[in-house]
Amino acid sequence: MLEILDTEQNDVLFTGERVVINDVVKKNYGDVLEEHLNRYRLAQKYVKDKRVLDAACGAGYGSKMLQAAGASHVLGVDIDEASLSNARKTYGHDQIDYAYGNVNKLELEDKSFDVVVSFETIEHIDDGSVWIKESSRLLKDDGIFIVSTPNRSIANPSAYFVEQPRNHYHKYEYTIVELVGELLKEYDILELYGQTFTTDYVAFQTQIIRKARNLGAASTPYTNPVISGYELVALGEVKDMNPLYVVAVCRKKCVAPMDK
Numbered sequence: 001m002l003e004i005l006d007t008e009q010n011d012v013l014f015t016g017e018r019v020v021i022n023d024v025v026k027k028n029y030g031d032v033l034e035e036h037l038n039r040y041r042l043a044q045k046y047v048k049d050k051r052v053l054d055a056a057c058g059a060g061y062g063s064k065m066l067q068a069a070g071a072s073h074v075l076g077v078d079i080d081e082a083s084l085s086n087a088r089k090t091y092g093h094d095q096i097d098y099a100y101g102n103v104n105k106l107e108l109e110d111k112s113f114d115v116v117v118s119f120e121t122i123e124h125i126d127d128g129s130v131w132i133k134e135s136s137r138l139l140k141d142d143g144i145f146i147v148s149t150p151n152r153s154i155a156n157p158s159a160y161f162v163e164q165p166r167n168h169y170h171k172y173e174y175t176i177v178e179l180v181g182e183l184l185k186e187y188d189i190l191e192l193y194g195q196t197f198t199t200d201y202v203a204f205q206t207q208i209i210r211k212a213r214n215l216g217a218a219s220t221p222y223t224n225p226v227i228s229g230y231e232l233v234a235l236g237e238v239k240d241m242n243p244l245y246v247v248a249v250c251r252k253k254c255v256a257p258m259d260k
Contacts, residue, residue, distance in 0.1 A: 004021065004037070004061055004064065004065055004068075005021060005026075005037075007021065007061070007064075007090060007091070008021050008022045008023060009021060009022050009059060009086055009090050010022045010023055010024075011086075012059065012086055014029065016169070017169050018058035018059055018080070018083055019032060019033060019036045019058065019059065020058075020059040020061075020086075021033065021059065021061050031196075031230060034229060034230045035195060035196060035230045035245065036062070036119065036120070037065075038195065038230055038231055038232055039119045039120075039148050039195070039232070039247060040061075040062045040065045040066065040117075040119070041065070042146065042193070042232055042247065042249075043062075043065075043066060043069075043115070043117045043119075043146050044065060044066060044068075044069035045069075046115055046144050046146065046249070047066050047069050047070060047071040047074075047114075047115050048069065048070035048071070049070060049071075049072050050071055050072060050113075050114035050115050051071070051072055051073050051075075051112070051113050051114050051115075052066050052071045052073070052074045052075070052113060052114065052115045052116075052117060053074075053075050053077070053108075053113045053115070053116045053117065053138060054066060054074055054075065054076040054077070054117050055077060055101075055103045055116060055117065055118040055121055055131075055135070056077070056078055056079075056103060056118065056119075056120075056121040056124070057076030057077060057078050057083075057084075057087065057098065058078055058080075058083050058087075059083055059086060059087060059090075059091075060076055060083070060084075060086065060087025060088070060090060060091040060096075060098060061090075061091060062076075062117070062119065063076035063087070063091060063096050063098070064091035064093065064096065066117065067093055067095050067096050071095065071115075072095065073095050073096075073097075074095060074096045074097075075096075075097050075098075075099065075113075076096065076097070076098045076099070077098075077099050077100065077101030077103070077106065078098070078100070078101070079100065079101070079102055081100060084098045084099070084100060103118070103121060103125060103131050103134065103135075104125055104126070104127065104130045104131050104134055106134065106138065108138055110137055110138070111137075111138070111139065111140045111141070111143075112138055112140075113138050113139055113140065113143060114139070114140055114143055114144065115139075115143065115144045115145075115146070116135045116138060116139055116143065116144070116145050116146070117146050118131070118135065118145070118146070118147045118148075119146075119147070119148045119247075120148055120149065120150075121147075121149075122147060122149050122174075123149050123150060123165070123170040123171060123172060123173050123174070124169060124170060124171060125171065126171060128172070128174070128182060129182055129185070132145075132147075132182055132183060132185065132186055132187075133185070133186060135147075135186075136186040136187065136252055136253075139252045140252075141252065141254055142251055142252060142254060143251070143252045144190075144249065144250065144251060144252075145183075145186075145187055145248075145249075145250040145251075145252065146247070146248070146249050146250070147183070147247070147248050147250070148195075148245055148246065148247040148248075149173065149174055149179060149245070149246060150165075150167075150170070150173050150174075150244060150245055150246075151173075151174070151175065151176055151194075151242065151243055151244060151245060151246050152165070152173035152174055152175050152178075153175050153176070153242060154198060154242055154243065154244045155167070155173055155244060156173055159173075161173075161174075161178065174246075176192070176235075176246050179246060179248065180192070180248075183248055183250055186250075186252065186253060187250035187251060187252060187253060188250065188251045188252075188253055189248055189249070189250050190249045190250060190251055191234055191248070191249045192234070192235045192236075192246060192247070192248055192249075193232040193233060193234055193235065193243075193246070193247040193248075193249075194232070194233055194234075194235050194238065194241070194242075194243025194245070194246055194247075195230055195231070195232050195233070195243055195244065195245040195246075195247060196230055196243060196244040196245055197227060197233070197238070197241045197242065197243050197244070198241060198242045198243075198244070222239050224237075224238050224239060224240070224241060225237055225238065232247055
């Protein structure tokens with residue numbers, strides 16, 4: 001497996017819009033880098049022998065990780081030509097193509113991919129519902145869509161969908177419920193993961209444990225998993241916790257043929 005952290009783009013400036021792997025990012029934004037790498041590590045589990053679209057591939061390290069995990073071919077698309085040029089130079093491979101593309105207007109054939117990966121993309125475009133529908137068009141029957149986005153409930157608490165997020169690169173941000181509602185139009189959701197959880201539940205959970213012990217109870221109703229750093233945790237495994245990011249693994253809905 002490629003040691004992706006050993007391949008750096010030290011001649012590329014990190015602006016905060018697209019993550020790059022270089023010495024500056026490692027030293028100053030290691031948390032952001034680890035968040036991004038963990039999302040691609042999840043996607044690696046789904047791509048062996050598959051044709052994959054890496055939508056908004058940015059610096060290109062993610063496309064390389066998908067190829068290294070056994071994808072038969074990866075197409076990385078982005079709207080930034082400089083990023084694409086650097087991606088070709090740093091992460092080029094016979095099984096990877098990097099090309100210009102607006103995710104809501106991709107001139108690609110229907111059902112041309114087994115897997116579409118879309119990390120931290122949907123919040124940057126004008127209409128997320130259009131991209132979700134477009135991703136479904138590009139996927140083969142039963143194809144897999146893996147998408148991540150910030151959770152507005154944490155990133156911009158008390159803000160409405162139509163309000164400008166704090167991150168000026170974002171057009172809008174979803175709550176988890178809003179994202180799920182959009183995805184269910186085109187997909188069956190196989191799993192929801194959270195990443196970078198809030199920790200305000202700790203004090204409350206401590207109170208619960210103390211009360212349970214005072215009442216002579218042997219255990220509390222539930223125990224949250226121990227989370228190491230920025231790993232992805234299935235939302236079904238946690239209580240009283242809210243993630244800064246949500247990652248959904250989805251399967252394209254099969255449309256039953258109409259009776260003749």
